Amino acid sequence: MNNHEISYKLYGDDMQFVEVELDPQETVIAEAGSLMMMEDNIQMETIFGDGSSSQGGIMGKLFSAGKRVLTGESLFMTSFTNEGQTIKHVSFAAPYPGKIIPVDLSELNGKLICQKDSFLAAAKGVSVGIEFQRKLGTGFFGGEGFIMQKLEGDGMAFVHAGGTLHKKVLISGETLRIDTGCLVAMTGDVDYNIEFVGGIKTALFGGEGLFFATLRGPGMVWIQSLPFSRLASRVFAAMPGKGGSKGEGSIAGGLFDLLGGDGK
Template sequence: MADDIDYEIIGEDFHAVVITLDPGEAVQAEPGALMFMEEDIDMGTSTGGGVFSGLKRKLAGEKFFVTSFENEGRVPRRVAFASEHPGNVKPVDLRHGTVFCQKDAFLCAARGVSVSVAFTKKLGAGFFGGEGFILQKLSGDGLAFMHAGGHVIERMLEKGEQLRVDTGCLVGFDENVDYSIRLVGGVTSKIFGGEGLFLASLTGPGRVWMQTMPFSRFADRVVAATAREVGET
């Protein structure tokens, strides 16, 4: 049974999550996500399931190790995490089921939650989807926290209900959601639409999470603006 953890999400446009750990409680997080930790919090690293798990993450472009934080004191202590780029933090209760998310969306989770590498079921989704061929699989019976750029929108799809999403805006979805990639309709739309050639097609039942400002889109705008300014000087 995974730990039920107390947490607080702070910030308005730039979220962080502050988790209060009782004595003996622990959380795990992506390396580099730590913002602060109070005394009595012990930090350690592991492969999160053996050398093979670490190698799978490394091959997927992830970090080999995961970082754990455990309260070894006698009173509650706090530890906080924030992403490497601006955005919001979304708690996900995995007791409702397994969740798949893009590989840079996972921030931290309660002890007992399994974070593993998963492969999309369809090659088209792997070659053309914004999440790539490899996703992260979050499973267990506790809380996990995903990070996304801009505002996070949660949508519950009924059985058979379909939603098409820009591949970069898709953050995660329930295991029961059918996920595939489809071409944008019409030759003109494909060439001049400005939305790319492919959209993610998701069919319910299940939850879907989307982000309003993917970091890749934000970075492209910054690079374009910088190039214009350099050209004008």
């Protein structure tokens, strides 16, 4: 094993957090702001890039950090190392309602492709990079941009999905069409493309967007029922200042709005 071997335990249902068990001198890396709690003798350090052992000198670190910028992430990550003599624990919380997906990269041929905002934490040694899609259509119309995150290594990694999570195993040649925002992650052997919905009426009035992701097996796919972008748009639309109702959709609320909202 090139990565640190860490143990973990998941807590909660809709608002989960993951507790990582660290032996002496073991390290876990995480996105900034994901820490929930940690025990004493755990040393927290800000690192440039992802801290993977594959980096070579300053140029390797610059390249690693540059890859994170392309995916919209920070230049820096945070490492947590057990400097004590006994087992210690550190916990990381999900950023919004959903599920945390524990993934053993050694069981997935060492590679997982995921949405750019889904990575939560991983054992030290896991490389967090970028995955360029082969087709330009994927980049221009894929909803998640031309670049997705790529996790490589042979250790544990944790990604987060919104709402309910569904894992689907595709056999060779099997095809699955997914809303682009609902795609969380997939193994590296899945063929991924973007296709037009088809039909001008469906595209303009269907309410499902102009494009969807087409995945072709073999491989594994993780799908989320509530992408954060969809949740945020619903919350934004419901805000009183953006056209939402102050009366929570009730008849009284509707009359309140007709009267000017403040009764004056």
